[in-house]
Amino acid sequence: MLDSIQIKMQLEFHKYQGTGNDFVMVDNRSEFFPKENTQLIAHLCDRRFGIGGDGLILLENDTIASNLATATDFKMVYYNSDGNQSSMCGNGGRCLVAFAKKLNVIENETTFIATDGLHHATIGDDGLVSLQMIDVDEVKVNADYVFLNTGSPHHVQLVDDLENYNIKENGAAIRYGDLYGKAGSNINFVKQIDDNTFSLRTYERGVEDETLSCGTGATAVAIAMNVLGKTNASSIDLNVEGGKLVVSFDKKDGHFTNVFLKGPAEFVFKGTIEI
Numbered sequence: 553m554l555d556s557i558q559i560k561m562q563l564e565f566h567k568y569q570g571t572g573n574d575f576v577m578v579d580n581r582s583e584f585f586p587k588e589n590t591q592l593i594a595h596l597c598d599r600r601f602g603i604g605g606d607g608l609i610l611l612e613n614d615t616i617a618s619n620l621a622t623a624t625d626f627k628m629v630y631y632n633s634d635g636n637q638s639s640m641c642g643n644g645g646r647c648l649v650a651f652a653k654k655l656n657v658i659e660n661e662t663t664f665i666a667t668d669g670l671h672h673a674t675i676g677d678d679g680l681v682s683l684q685m686i687d688v689d690e691v692k693v694n695a696d697y698v699f700l701n702t703g704s705p706h707h708v709q710l711v712d713d714l715e716n717y718n719i720k721e722n723g724a725a726i727r728y729g730d731l732y733g734k735a736g737s738n739i740n741f742v743k744q745i746d747d748n749t750f751s752l753r754t755y756e757r758g759v760e761d762e763t764l765s766c767g768t769g770a771t772a773v774a775i776a777m778n779v780l781g782k783t784n785a786s787s788i789d790l791n792v793e794g795g796k797l798v799v800s801f802d803k804k805d806g807h808f809t810n811v812f813l814k815g816p817a818e819f820v821f822k823g824t825i826e827i
């Protein structure tokens with residue numbers, strides 16, 4: 553009886569980070585990657601046994617509309633470090649734009665498709681990547697927190713002593729608590745710095761820990777703080793543990809459009825790993 557034959561292959565990957573939110577990037581335009589292998593994706597994101605990352609992102613062709621003029625430059629497929637495919641990743645989207653440029657798929661402007669729809673993005677002369685996020689039409693304001701979806705679900709809560717706040721313990725308690733059921737949510741803790749500046753720390757669903765930055769989280773915090781009247785600015789600076797992001801938007805009758813998330817998206821290293 554033949555034992556099962558393990559066919560190994562060399563996977564080429566690029567490592568990127570956007571304000572400390574880091575990702576394993578794979579050019580999967582040939583569709584070779586075993587996307588259903590949750591265990592492999594979690595292994596690749598493991599910081600000791602694998603490459604390490606908060607998530608893994610596949611760059612694919614936008615084949616759905618490939619025979620139509622509306623085909624976009626590429627498709628984004630996002631996985632959290634737990635190996636499960638998930639909702640939109642703002643920092644990951646920005647890093648994917650930088651990766652697409654390195655692959656000569658785009659120049660300095662692009663439109664791509666992701667799980668939450670179309671995204672336009674530009675790479676500035678300063679190298680910063682500005683990514684358009686989805687419009688936000690519903691912001692749920694509760695007594696001591698705000699909930700909204702900016703491509704991923706976000707709970708936003710002001711705290712006094714952000715520096716010493718136990719993000720993992722307090723974040724996990726809300727994420728796994730009764731409020732968000734099986735789906736859960738990302739949990740953001742916020743402190744106001746000045747009229748248009750906030751600091752935030754995020755417990756990320758699917759990473760199940762604090763990350764150094766969360767792009768959809770920063771976007772959620774900026775909109776939530778405007779809704780709460782903490783700022784009237786429509787361009788807001790967000791200090792995250794891994795750097796600084798800027799979120800801008802238009803607001804009319806409680807609807808947020810032209811929402812942009814801007815910040816660095818940097819290549820760290822490339823390599824191959826046997827899978």
Ligand SMILES: N[C@H](CCC[C@H](N)C(=O)O)C(=O)O
Nearest residue numbers: 638641642643704766767768
């Ligand atoms: N962990 C998030 C997705 C990634 C969000 C974050 N990395 C970002 O930059 O937006 C979720 O499962 O909802």
